[in-house]
Amino acid sequence: GQQLNQSPQSMFIQEGEDVSMNCTSSSIFNTWLWYKQDPGEGPVLLIALYKAGELTSNGRLTAQFGITRKDSFLNISASIPSDVGIYFCAGRETGANNLFFGTGTRLTVIP
Amino acid sequence: DAGVIQSPRHEVTEMGQEVTLRCKPISGHDYLFWYRQTMMRGLELLIYFNNNVPIDDSGMPEDRFSAKMPNASFSTLKIQPSEPRDSAVYFCASSQNNQDTQYFGPGTRLTVL
Numbered sequence: 001g002q003q004l005n006q007s008p009q010s011m012f013i014q015e016g017e018d019v020s021m022n023c024t025s026s027s028i029f030n031t032w033l034w035y036k037q038d039p040g041e042g043p044v045l046l047i048a049l050y051k052a053g054e055l056t057s058n059g060r061l062t063a064q065f066g067i068t069r070k071d072s073f074l075n076i077s078a079s080i081p082s083d084v085g086i087y088f089c090a091g092r093e094t095g096a097n098n099l100f101f102g103t104g105t106r107l108t109v110i111p
Numbered sequence: 112d113a114g115v116i117q118s119p120r121h122e123v124t125e126m127g128q129e130v131t132l133r134c135k136p137i138s139g140h141d142y143l144f145w146y147r148q149t150m151m152r153g154l155e156l157l158i159y160f161n162n163n164v165p166i167d168d169s170g171m172p173e174d175r176f177s178a179k180m181p182n183a184s185f186s187t188l189k190i191q192p193s194e195p196r197d198s199a200v201y202f203c204a205s206s207q208n209n210q211d212t213q214y215f216g217p218g219t220r221l222t223v224l
Contacts, residue, residue, distance in 0.1 A: 033212055042115075042202050042215030043154075088154065098144070098167060099213060101154040 006089050006102030014110050019076040021105045023089030031092040032065050032072035033099065038085045046087075047074070079109050113137070115216035117203050123222045129191040132219045134203030135184055144213060145178055145188050146202040154202070160186065193223045 006023045013019060023032070031050055035043035047058050049065035049072060056063055063074045072089055089102040116135040124130055136143045144159040158168040163180045171178070175194070180186040190197055200220050204213040 035215075040217075040220075042204075042218050045212050045214065048212050098156050098159060103153050 004089060004091060004100050004102040006105055008105060009103065010106040010108070012108045012110065013079055015079060015081060017079055019079055019083070019107060020073065021087060021089075022071060022073045023091070023102045024071040025091055025100070026070075027093060028069045029091035030069070030094045031099075032063070033090040033092075034061075034063050034072070034074045035088045035090060036085045037088065037104075043088055076107075079107075081109050081111050083107060084109050115203055115205055115214055117201075117216035117219050119219060120217060121220045121222075123224065124193055125224050126194055127192045128223075129189065130193045130197075130221060130223075132188040132201050132203075132221070134186045134188070134216060136186070136203070136205030137207075137214055138184065140205035140207050140214075142206040142208070142213075143180060143186050144204040144206075145186070146204065146215075148200045148202060148218070149198075157188070190221075193221075195223045197221060198223050 004023055004025050033048050034046045036046050037043045046061055047056050047063040052065055052069045053067050054065040060077045065072055076083055086104045086106050088104050090099040092099050115137055118133045141162050145157040146154050147157055148154045157170045158178045159166055160180045176190055178188045200218045202215050202218045204215045206213045
């Protein structure tokens, strides 16, 4: 099946620092999504990307759809304690309905 | 609008017992997905429905697992008999069409002793 490699697996950062994480796939996707999961809750959609090269922001979060269509990036600027959680990338191949999920990046923000 | 609703939120049962997980998708969404999340394997798609019809159940691990969607507002995932390795968090998600994004429920944490 499809393999999504997400890195890094975990990050420990100081409050106020910027964060970058990425996701790569073994095949071409037409959709990239980024989710955040808080403890005891389901993933919540942060940003959706539908076009190669697309750059989309949601507050302090910015995500990009890689031009090769095999990767995506998520940046968080000026991190705050509530950014703590697990961030997942997810992608969908052309013509498919199901999403493939990355293994997640666990973010810890130290006040 | 209410999001995806799942029940129960937590379930503890003994090996060999039947377990039924329930999901109510967002009204108007045509697609419903069941996922399983574990530390070892992350999020795995088990099965998804379109307009109440199962489309792809290739992720269902064994015949012990079954899912139904009798109407547009309700779906069940059943495990019979349950085993300790079934312990995981089970998520239901729904989406409006095949180009839209999926919205997740809060999950059911299943523990099989």
